[in-house]
Amino acid sequence: MDFRDFDRLNRRDIIRGTAMLGAGAAFLQPLPLFAQAGSLADIRKAAAAGKEASIKRIRDWVALPSIAAEDRNMPEGAAYFAELAKDAGFTHVEVVPTDGHPGVFATLDVGAPRTLGLYLMYDVKQYDPAEWSSPPLEGKMVERKNLGMTMVGRGSANHKGPEGTFLAAMHAIRAAGRKLPVNLVLICEGEEEIGSPHFRQLVTKPHILAALQKCDGVFMPTAMQDMEGGATIELGAKGIIELELVASGEKWGRGPKKDVHSSLKAMLDSPAWRLVQALQTLVTPDGNTPAIDGWFENVRKLSDREKAMIRDAIKHTNEAQMKDDLGVTRWIDDLSLEDAMVRLMQEPTVNIEGLVAGYTGPGGKTILPGRAVAKLDLRLVPNQTRAEATQKLRAHLDKRGFNDVEVNISGGYDPTETDENSALIRAEVATYKKLGVRPNLSVRLAGSWPGGTFTQPPVSVPVGRFGLSTGGNAHAPDEYYLIDSTNPKVAGLVDSTMGYVEFLYTLAAIK
Known part of the structure; x- marks a missing residue:
């Protein structure tokens, strides 16, 4: 879970x-x-x-x-x-x-x-x-x-x-x-x-x-x-899809198929930058809103009853303590707590769990990586489905020329609602x-x-x-x-x- x-x-x-x-x-x-x-x-x-x-x-x-x-x-x-x-x-x-x-x-x-x-x-x-x-x-x-x-x-x-x-x-x-x-x-x-x-x-x-x-x-x-x-x-x-996006010289047909010396960047393409460019298309420039084509088509907005639940919750919430617990000083887009809570309940998300490419140990290692991986989770809200979201992600990347970027789904399921x-x-x-x-x-x-x-x-x-x-x-x-x-x-x-x-x-x- x-x-x-x-x-x-x-x-x-x-x-x-x-x-x-x-x-x-x-x-x-x-x-x-x-x-x-x-x-x-x-x-x-x-x-x-x-x-x-x-x-x-x-x-x-x-x-x-x-x-x-x-x-x-x-x-x-x-x-x-x-x-x-x-x-x-x-x-x-x-x-x-x-x-x-x-x-x-x-x-x-x-x-x-x-x-x-x-x-x-x-x-x-x-x-x-x-x-x-x-x-x-x-x-x-x-x-x-x-x-x-x-x-x-x-x-x-x-x-x-x-x-x-x-x-x-x-x-x-x-x-x-x-x-x-x-x-x-x-x-x-x-x-x-x-x-x-x-x-x-x-x-x-x-x-x-x-x-x-x-x-x-x-x-x-x-x-x-x-x-x-x-x-x-x-x-x-919320529902979820867990996946990896993988950019590689082997799949792309450009850049190295294995790690090579970084001095060669002047004459070789970079799979790592290829992945970064693909990731940038998935969200708005601030990283806060999914920008995948058609992502919000079936999103159900909160009802008045649901918003009332959230307003009731705010009455009993210590916002300063909440921020301190999370180690933050402000909510997304500088929203009020109530608006941030509405956003939490209502909005689907595209999140980067981790980015891995090349050398990540102590000091530097002058290489040009042949492969880069991003681990993502996509949170879904009613009435989105895993099948719909997966198809839209693939279509979005393909439309922008990122057919070579692999989408490897590891798991996930649809949102849940109970009366x-x-x-x-x-x-x-x-x-x-x-x-x-x-x-x-x-x-x-x-x-x-x-x-x-x-x-x-x-x-x-x-x-x-x-x-x-x-x-x-x-x-x-x-x-x-x-x-x-x-x-x-x-x-x-x-x-x-x-x-x-x-x-x-x-x-x-x-x-």
Whole structure:
């Protein structure tokens, strides 16, 4: 999934564009009071008793990194998660091959009237141990100021911690001698971190598609709380295309096919400058607006309702703190915060992730590179599609004579949208309110995850992300997930486990 999330605090609000719902004192009760009494007290007792087993389950999972970008431990990761699913009580579990890395499909039919889909991922981002304060696969417990005891490890927040917490909820329900209030259909992929290139292939296998089409919605367990205790409910996410543009002397027919001495630039063309010239055509001169032919033809502008959500969010935002967190002094085009937030939610983007050509080590090396590569991500908004955007990018380059510049797509998917009146979203809102958590309604995630595969035909069901607790540094060193909270507004592991339990029962009962 490509959430690309910032560290924490207001940076999360930037990406999600949150708007506050019912920000009254009723949503400020301490989280440890959740379900200590009442109809779910027996499940809470089981969750508390299983806490150490839950911690071990997450830590052991963190210890096995499945990294799609490095083709590392992918069969092992799928097999490992299949065992986790069986252990949690799924009665049908299978590892499903694709043309890429395998997925895991599982079902649990308890004879309930409602069926909930569950999207998980077993892959994680790459890491450099030298950048971490503790070994990235150790799952070390580290105290974090104003938050509590956290587990530090690659994948702890994104997303093995929240996913393991949902599995803990299943264990607790069974340990309490109960059965689930809804049927479950689970799909787990191993390629989210590289743009889910084979996910649609996985979802549309006939038996998997048939099971997903019976679902009232699909959700992804995620640590959604901010430091003030509120939890975000996203009504969508931007789509994404990840790709490389490659200029080379070999393809171009000009310039060297390999690196040569830089003195020869006086008589040879440069593939590196060729790539720079191609890149300059993709955006306006300031780099801020896509200039690909036809790029905005199908872009849907924000509705008045969506703009109202953003205006509500601004009322609760510390702009100075937000800028400080990001290390910036002004917004794009010197816009106001409100206008910048509207732009964040509404505009597609063309972003350079990295540029590589020739020598990049210490000192200089006088060469003329024979090959240059730019890594790009293109964020898409409703009603753009990956297929449309890919075709327009290729046509744009060809029209300007850059037929030789390769466009190598590595992954991506369409934008996601879910109706706020769907049973799934109403159940999320109701659960947060029941637990004393302020729900923050967001227009969409400015990052991306492949929820559009579910919302579009042939599946066509609502999607969302849901969960308590918090974590941070996803995709970065010292990634962490909260285990024992010292912040009365933010859930630790047991309370977060009970949050999933409450959600399942709320969805089962909602009209």
